[in-house]
Amino acid sequence: xxxxxxxxxxxxxxxxxxxxxxxxxxxxxxxxxxxxxxxxxxxxxxxxxxxxxxxxxxxxxxxxxxxxxxxxxxxxxxxxxxxxxxxxxxxxxxxxxxxxxxxxxxxxxxxxxxxxxxxxxxxxxxxxxxxxxxxxxxxxxxxxxxxxxxxxxxxxxxxxxxxxxxxxxxxxxxxxxxxxxxxxxxxxxxxxxxxxxxxxxxxxxxxxxxxxxxxxxxxxxxxxxxxxxxxxxxxxxxxx
Amino acid sequence: xxxxxxxxxxxxxxxxxxxxxxxxxxxxxxxxxxxxxxxxxxxxxxxxxxxxxxxxxxxxxxxxxxxxxxxxxxxxxxxxxxxxxxxxxxxxxxxxxxxxxxxxxxxxxxxxxxxxxxxxxxxxxxxxxxxxxxxxxxxxxxxxxxxxxxxxxxxxxxxxxxxxxxxxxxxxxxxxxxxxxxxxxxxxxxxxxxxxxxxxxxxxxxxxxxxxxxxxxxxxxxxxxxxxxxxxxxxxxxxxxxxxxxxxxxxxxxxxxxxxxxxxxxxxxxxxxxxxxxxxxxxxxxxxxxxxxxxx
Numbered sequence: 363x364x365x366x367x368x369x370x371x372x373x374x375x376x377x378x379x380x381x382x383x384x385x386x387x388x389x390x391x392x393x394x395x396x397x398x399x400x401x402x403x404x405x406x407x408x409x410x411x412x413x414x415x416x417x418x419x420x421x422x423x424x425x426x427x428x429x430x431x432x433x434x435x436x437x438x439x440x441x442x443x444x445x446x447x448x449x450x451x452x453x454x455x456x457x458x459x460x461x462x463x464x465x466x467x468x469x470x471x472x473x474x475x476x477x478x479x480x481x482x483x484x485x486x487x488x489x490x491x492x493x494x495x496x497x498x499x500x501x502x503x504x505x506x507x508x509x510x511x512x513x514x515x516x517x518x519x520x521x522x523x524x525x526x527x528x529x530x531x532x533x534x535x536x537x538x539x540x541x542x543x544x545x546x547x548x549x550x551x552x553x554x555x556x557x558x559x560x561x562x563x564x565x566x567x568x569x570x571x572x573x574x575x576x577x578x579x580x581x582x583x584x585x586x587x588x589x590x591x592x593x594x595x596x597x598x599x600x601x602x
Numbered sequence: 603x604x605x606x607x608x609x610x611x612x613x614x615x616x617x618x619x620x621x622x623x624x625x626x627x628x629x630x631x632x633x634x635x636x637x638x639x640x641x642x643x644x645x646x647x648x649x650x651x652x653x654x655x656x657x658x659x660x661x662x663x664x665x666x667x668x669x670x671x672x673x674x675x676x677x678x679x680x681x682x683x684x685x686x687x688x689x690x691x692x693x694x695x696x697x698x699x700x701x702x703x704x705x706x707x708x709x710x711x712x713x714x715x716x717x718x719x720x721x722x723x724x725x726x727x728x729x730x731x732x733x734x735x736x737x738x739x740x741x742x743x744x745x746x747x748x749x750x751x752x753x754x755x756x757x758x759x760x761x762x763x764x765x766x767x768x769x770x771x772x773x774x775x776x777x778x779x780x781x782x783x784x785x786x787x788x789x790x791x792x793x794x795x796x797x798x799x800x801x802x803x804x805x806x807x808x809x810x811x812x813x814x815x816x817x818x819x820x821x822x823x824x825x826x827x828x829x830x831x832x833x834x835x836x837x838x839x840x841x842x843x844x845x846x847x848x849x850x851x852x853x854x855x856x857x858x859x860x861x862x863x864x865x866x867x868x869x870x871x872x873x874x875x876x877x878x879x880x881x882x883x884x885x886x887x888x889x890x891x892x893x894x895x896x897x898x
Contacts, residue, residue, distance in 0.1 A: 400808070402811065403779060403780025403781055403808050403811055404777070404778030404781055501663075501664040501665040502664045502665075503664050525806070528805060528806060529664075529711070529802070529805055529834070531663045531873055532836055532873065532874050532878065533663070533872075533873060533875025533876075534663070534664060537875075539886075543882070543886040543888060557806055557807065557808055557809070559808070559809055560809070564881050564883040564888075565882050565883055565888055567888075584889070596808065596809060
């Protein structure tokens with residue numbers, strides 16, 4: 363088997379001294395995969411995602427990008443190496459226009475702007491028509507699109523998404539998931555943390571259920587959806 | 603897991619279920635309430651009444667003005683025009699803490715826990731009319747010691763109920779997003795409210811916790827409280843709401859019992875979307891469509 367794009371082994375990490383959020387978590391993503399991470403509140407989902415973007419203190423374990431250790435690298439270095447990250451909140455520059463937001467995403471390689479703009483506006487066509495609009499005037503769903511588009515400007519190999527559907531109305535949530543799927547189909551490896559577990563697993567190639575900082579269950583999206591234990595503990599019976 | 607349908611309150615309105623319909627026993631009324639931000643009219647509610655003792659859901663697309671309307675009703679923002687009444691008492695010019703004292707409390711979509719206080723301290727702050735808040739009273743422990751103990755007991759009970767008791771001595775900053783949501787709800791209950799307003803209680807809460815959160819909300823109704831909540835989780839709305847109010851572009855565009863409202867084409871187009879009952883794996887072409895029912 364070829365080498366995974368991202369591989370996390372036995373990761374211990376946390377924010378406060380002496381308090382670990384991750385307690386030996388493992389995860390890998392092969393090229394072109396769409397990975398979903400679900401699990402209860404406080405399980406460490408966002409922390410696991412942030413650990414891949416240099417935002418968490420790593421105590422033990424390894425994180426490799428194409429076989430290379432990336433622990434200790436700063437965000438700008440990681441972006442240059444092909445990692446894109448979309449935070450859950452505050453993910454656009456509100457006083458800048460959509461176009462300027464996209465330029466910010468590419469500040470390390472401004473000469474590629476025209477070419478990359480073409481790529482992202484193919485996925486997010488509505489943004490292309492509104493480039494001069496201030497991001498602050500956009501709705502939550504539209505901001506999420508801008509944030510994803512900005513992360514795609516650097517042509518990342520791996521895109522990390524922290525709850526792309528959070529706070530969106532049902533129809534916008536569905537749109538967000540469909541866009542995530544489109545991004546993945548365009549060749550980007552995607553690792554996504556989600557609360558809307560059912561929707562997340564519907565589009566994921568593989569999923570991880572995180573519990574108390576450890577990957578408790580893993581399998582294909584479909585396997586997890588049908589796993590009675592996962593249903594009881596993490597999906598709930600409502601709306602089944 | 604209890605999958606049984608909770609008892610739904612019926613007979614809440616008089617006349618046809620349409621926007622602005624009168625309620626048999628309204629706890630909250632708003633008339634001609636507008637709020638403009640620059641050229642944008644965020645809220646323009648002609649008339650709406652919230653039924654007492656029931657659970658009412660306020661739904662609508664992003665940017666419909668739901669949270670702004672919440673802010674107006676709770677004194678966190680002032681309307682440009684219009685009147686609002688809680689239990690027959692005008693809310694005009696009242697500040698948020700005064701409204702909370704009347705028995706109308708709220709939570710926030712983005713939680714506002716005080717990070718560097720412990721969970722228990724956050725809870726104790728929620729209690730109103732504390733004797734120790736008075737400058738003179740604070741100097742004499744005898745005045746507040748007994749009350750302090752009562753408050754702590756009540757806080758403990760609520761934390762137990764919301765499964766946060768083991769976290770009582772942790773800083774609120776160390777809680778996860780979902781746990782903060784629970785803390786906010788528990789803290790709101792410290793005021794012994796009659797109307798509880800929840801702004802997206804489910805956002806960021808994982809589905810397994812959802813069910814217990816739903817139970818908490820249903821319990822509030824059982825205890826005689828009125829609940830008004832904003833939510834995007836339609837399973838929650840269907841499951842627990844007795845009444846649904848739909849907002850779009852600042853106006854109330856539909857009202858009625860959940861099943862009825864969610865069948866309205868305008869609501870589906872503007873809000874629910876056409877994929878509600880389908881598997882996104884199928885929609886995106888990621889999985890093969892099988893003949894028998896998918897997603898069972």
